[in-house]
Amino acid sequence: MTVHDVKHAASDSARLEAVGGRLSRVDGPAKITGAARYAVEQQLEGLAHAVLVDSTIAAGKVVSIETQAAKAARGVIAVLTPDTIMKLSVASDWFGNPLAPQRTFCPLARDVTYCGQHIAVVIAETFEQAVSAAALVMADYDQAPALVELGDGTAGEIISIEGMTKEWGNAQAALAEAPVHLSAVYNTQRSAHAAIEPHGLIARWEGDRLTIWEPSQWLDGMARTYAEWFGIPFENVRLVSPYIGGGFGSKALALAHSAVAAAAAKMLGRPVKLMLTRSQNFTSYGGRATTRQTIDLGADKAGRIQSIIHRGVSEVSLEGMWVEAVGSITSIMYDTPNFSSRQDVVRLNTVLPNPKRAPGENPSAFGIECAIDELAHELGLDPLEIRLINYAEQDPHAKKAWSTRQLREAFAVGAEAFGWAKRSPAPRSMRAGHQLIGWGVAAGAYPVQRAHGEAVVKIMFDGSVEVESSSIDMGQGTYTILAQTAAETLGVPVSQVSVKLGDSHFARAGVTGGSRLAGIMTGAVHKAASQALDELIGLALSDPRLPFHGLQANTLAVKDGRIGSPRGDGPELSIAELMAAVGRDRIEAKGDTLPAGTTAEERYKNYTTIAMSIPHTEGDYSRHSWCAHFVEVKVDEDFGTVRVSRVVSALDSGRLYNPKLAESQWKGGIIMGIGEALLEEGIVDRRHGRIVNSNFADYMLPTNADIPDIQTISVGIPDPHSSALGGKGVGELGIVGVAPAIANAVFHATGKRVRDLPITLEKLRDGAEARERGCE
C-alpha cells in the first residue's frame, strides 16, 4: 500500500513535518474518502465465500454432522467438517518453540472445549448462499459438563505460573507487624477487543505459493504460522494488510478461522474469503481474560508501605496458554521493603484469551491503584499524598535506576491542571442537585518493549522518496511518523515521501504490539535514510560533472529537497536534477537496528517470533512509560448511574515523535478504560458457556455521549536508554490506571467501594444488597 498524493495545508510548516511535529495522519484523507482499500476488500476472480458453523455446546464431542441439506443448497461448493478438511502441521508458538511437531492440526473441532468453536465450514459461490446453507448444517453432540466462569478462582484445573512469582524481604512477617492493614479482592471482567473491522481473510494459492489478505498486527509472524501449517517455505507466503480497522492486540496471530480459509482455498483450488460475523468476533477468539486478585497491604501510621502481598488468578482455555499477569506492575508502583506476588491461571471451557491493550498492566493497576486509595482513606491521607510518600526512587524489584520516570511530574502537572487542591476530602461531600460528584486519581505504567527492525528507503529519480516496511498501521500513525522520520533525515518535504507498509515482501518487521513499533521503526528508517543520504552526497561530491566538485567540501546538506553546501552559499541542485546528472534512477538503502554479526537465523527469529525481545530491565536501567489520571465522575444518587465528566491525564512516554498522534492514542486508551470501568463485559450464560451479549447493541462500548473532554499533558523527556530517538511506549499506556481512577472517584462520590468491574448501576444502589450480576 502506498499513501500517495499527500497534500498538506499551506499552514503546515517544515517544523510540523519534522519528527516531533504535529503532522496530521497522512492516511487520513484516504480513510475519510473511502479510497483506503482494506485487506478483505480485495476483488479477485473466482472468489468463493466461506461461512463457519460453530459449536452450540461448551464441552463434549461432535458425534456427527449432517451436511446433506447444506450440500444440496443452491450455490454450495463444499461443506467441510473435521473429517473432511485437510490436516495441517502444528505451528510453533510465538517464541518459535515447536509445540507438537509429530501431531497434526485440524482447524475444525471434533472435541469441543468452548461454545462457539468452529466445527464445520460451508463454501459457496456467494456470501448469501453460504450463510443460508450454513444454517442447514446440523450437529449431534455428546455433551460433557463445562466449567465456564472463574468465580473465586478455586474450581477447575489451577496452574501456578512460577516464573511470575516476585518475592523480596519477608512479606508475611512484615504484614503481621504493620500497624495498619488493608485486605481486599479486586475482580476484572472478560472484555472484548471490539474492533470495528471484523476479523477475516482472503486466501489464494498459486501452486505452493500462498497469498493472504488479512488484517494483521504481525505480518512476518503470521506468515511463519501459515508456512508451518502447510509445510511450505516462509518465503512462499505473502501476507497483505494495508490498513487495520482496529486491532488492540487481537490481530497478531493467525487463528483457527484463518487456517480454515487457507485450507479450503487449497482444497478447492479457488480463492476463498472468510469473514467472522460480529457475533463470532466475540466467540472465535478471546478478549481480555477475567481476573481476580487479592491484595494485602501493611503500612505504618504515616502511610509508608511495609509489605505488599498479592495473589492473582486469571482464566485460560483448556488448550493453549495465556496469562493475564495481574501482578505485572504491582511490584514497581511503590517503594516497599517486603513484597510477595504470585499468579495462577484456571482452565475453563472458554476460548483462548488474547492480549488486549496493556494486557496484565491494566487489571494489575486496578488492584494496586484501588488498594492504595483504600489505604489513603483508612489513614485520612490525600490519595495523591500517599503516592508521594511511597514514591519509588528506583525499581523496587529489579533494584535498578529508572531510565526516566516523570511520574512525580505527572502527579504535579495533572493535579494542577485538574484543580485537585480544591477536592473536598470526605466521601459524599460534593454534589450538584441529584448528582454526587467524586474526584479520583490513579497512576499507571507500561514497560518499554524493544526489539529490532529493518526498513528500505529509496531516493527516486524525480526526487521523491519511498519507505518500505512490513510493519503496519492500525490507526496509530505508522505511515505518518515514518514519513516524518524519512523527511527529516533526508531533508525533503513530507509530501515527497510515500510510505509503503503492510506487505510481508517488504523489509521485515516484528510484531506491532507492546508499544514497540514506533521506537523500533523510527530507528530503522532513520538508519536506512541516513545511508541513502550518505550515498546521495557521495555521488554529488564525487561526480566531476557536478558544480559541487570544485568546492573542496567534505559534505553537503539537503534542505527542502535541494542539495547544496551546509551554509547555503554556493551552487544548489534539486535531488531530481542531481539524479538526472549522474544518470541514476534510484538510490536504495536497507537499514536495520540489529547488532553487527547477527546471523540469518537470528534475523528470522527476530521478525517472526518474540523470542528476541530485549527485557525492559536489561543492563543498568528499568524502562517504563508512566502516567497519572485525574477523573471526575457524577453519580446519580437515585439511579446509581455513573458518568465521567472530566479527565485530565499527565503522561510520560519520553520524546513524542508526533504529539498529535500520541495524544490520540492516549485518549483512545483512556476511552477504552472508561468502557472497561463502567460498561463492558462479555456476559456468559453459566449453563451453556455462551456469551449472550455478542453484538454491539448489547455489549456496551462507550458512545461519544459517554466521553467528556479529555485533557492529556505530556510530561516526558527524551529517554536515550529506551530507543534511538528517545521515545518510550505510547499506545498501551493510556488505558493503564483509568479504571482505578474511576473506581476511586466513584468511592469519593458515593462512599461505596466497588471492587468488581464494570461499575454498573445496580452495584451502587443505596440501601440494597449488591447482587451478583449474571445468572440468578
Added chain:
Amino acid sequence: MRDFSYLRADSVEAARNAAALPGAMLLAGGTTLIDLAKCGVAEPATVIDISHIEGLNAIDVTADRALIGALAKMSHVADHAEVKSLFPAVSEALWQAASAQLRNMATIGGNLMQRTRCPYFRDPANFPACNKRELGSGCSAIGGVTRGHAVLGVSEACIATYPGDLAVALVAFDAEVDLGERRLKVEDFFLAPGATAEQEHDIRPGEVITAIEIPGSAAARRSTYIKVRDRQSYEFAAASAAVGLELEGDGRTVRDIRVALGGVATKPWRARAVEDALKGKALDEATIREASELAMQGAVDHGANHYKIALAPRVIARAILKLGETA
C-alpha cells in the same frame, strides 16, 4: 436467513391483501425485520414492502389530538414542533430511543412491532427453547442471564422485557392504534405473555397499522420521559417512565396524572396504582416517593434483575418531581 419472496405494495389495500398471505411480513424501515431475519428469528416467506405507500407518513397535530401516520419516521416525529410542545414525553421518548441512524430509518408503525431484546429469543441456534418463538418449547431466560429481564407482567412461560420507549409514552396518554377495521388502545394492542408468549401484539393476518392517534390533554402537554441506563445513549432502558401531570389552580394538588413504565415489564406498563394514589393529593417529595413504590405491586424478580424493583419507582419519582418543579 432463508430465501423469501419480495412484494411491493403501493396501497394500503394491497398491503392488507398481501399481509393475509401465509408467512407474510411487512417491511417498512426494516430496522427490526432485517435484524431479526439475520439472527434467524424472523423467517418470512414473503416480505411486503410498504415503505412506498403514499400518504402514510403524515404528522397532523392539533390541541385535541396527534395523528401520526404509520410510515412517519421516528426522527421526524421526535423533531415535530407541535409534538414537542403538546406531547413532550412522546418526543423525548423517541429522542432517547435507538441511535440517530435507526431513528432516521425506523417508522412509527414498525416501532410498535419491535420485538424483545431477550438474548435467548434472539439466538435460536444456541437456545432452541423459547416460548416466544415456539410455544411450548420452554424459556431459556429463566435460570439464565436475567439482568435485563422484566419484573412486571411476567409468567412462567416468558420474562422477556418489552424494549421500546415510544409505546410507553403512548400508553400513558391513552393513544390508539388504527388497524383499519379495528381500533385498539395501544395498551391493549400489546399482550403480556401469560400462557401465550408467542403472541406479542393483538394484530390479525391481513391487518396493517395505518396510524396512531394520541388524545391531547393537559397532562400530555406537561409531560416528560426519563430513561435510565448505564450507557448515556443507544441502550435499552434499565427502567424508564413516561409521566404527565395536571395540577389544580393552587399549583400543588394533582388533578390528573399519567404514569407508564418501560424497561421493567413484558409490555408498556401503565402504573394506575401510582396515578390513583396521587390524584387529589398535594405534591411533596415524600408523597411522591411513597406513591411511586406502588408501581411495583406484584413484581417478580429472577435474581439479577432484582435491582429494577427498587430502581423503577425512583425513575417515576424523579419524573414527577421534575414536572412539579416546572410549575
